[in-house]
Amino acid sequence: MTLKTIFRDLTLKTLEKLSTYEKVEKLNSIGLINTCLVDKILKFNYENKIGLYRIPTNLLPFPTHPSAMEWNWREIFKPCFEHTGKLAKDFGIKISFHADEYTIINSTNETVFQNSVQTLSYLSDVLDFMGVKGRIVIHIGGVYGDKNNSIKRFKSNFNKLPKSVREKLIAENDDKQYDWKDVLEISKELCIPMVLDIHHYKVNNLHDPLTTKDVKEIFSTWKDEKPKIHLSSPQNKKDLRAHAEYINIEDFLWFLNITKIFDYDIMLEAKAKELAALKFREDLKYLIKT
DNA sequence: TGAAGTCAAGGCGTG
């Protein structure tokens, strides 16, 4: 059994050709198709004992764009999200979002920061409507030629965010700029959990190799919550950053070896999505048996 | 109905 998980979308150009009435109709229709798809995925995950799900940020089309301001999705979709949230809770599936690359909390441009606040509020409100204790993953952002100042700006801008957003954010190490030590320091100071992405770690690590002690410190940022890591495999040797279809079990074993004493969730970032998750689990089972 | 070109946004690396 495979899932066809194609989330509907539309281009701005198409949207702007429509009358106000047509716009709302179109946006509603796409939003509804996508939320129904989420319900279907949750059901699939439950049946296949997959305990996590990351909802794509394009769940709703143009949720924060000026050209769709007349669309009051919060009012219209509240019951939908309540229903979806109830499913997630009944199935025991943890929900999360990953803010897109345009969400930059530490931007030097105030407009970019304000747009980021809008996007984060959208994601936060969806989680609140769902009534789940979901998380929103973010990266630290740009460096702008001065990492120390950019980290400072991240921290001060973080504190300008609405409380409802702040309490959902979790920070992830990235593959180019902010490595795990940078993010750990920031996470500790802001008291937010850190998601360790072990693929990004391998691509971008300026420090010593990760030890069990380091992982313990990273996991301690989660307090009473079960920690989560991100796992993916590179597309190919040349293009290390892009995600492959499936997970190569080798990319996890080294980490498993230093974390056997811990209990944590694994979010897979693989293009084959649910198929990759099922295969990963089979590979792991086979390996442990032999 | 298929393939090819296009798509809101930022920051960074590459040619």
Add this chain to the structure above:
DNA sequence: CACGCCTTGACTTCA
């Protein structure tokens, strides 16, 4: 300086 990349690509147009 223009372009591609990142995101679990998808939409739109044109044969």
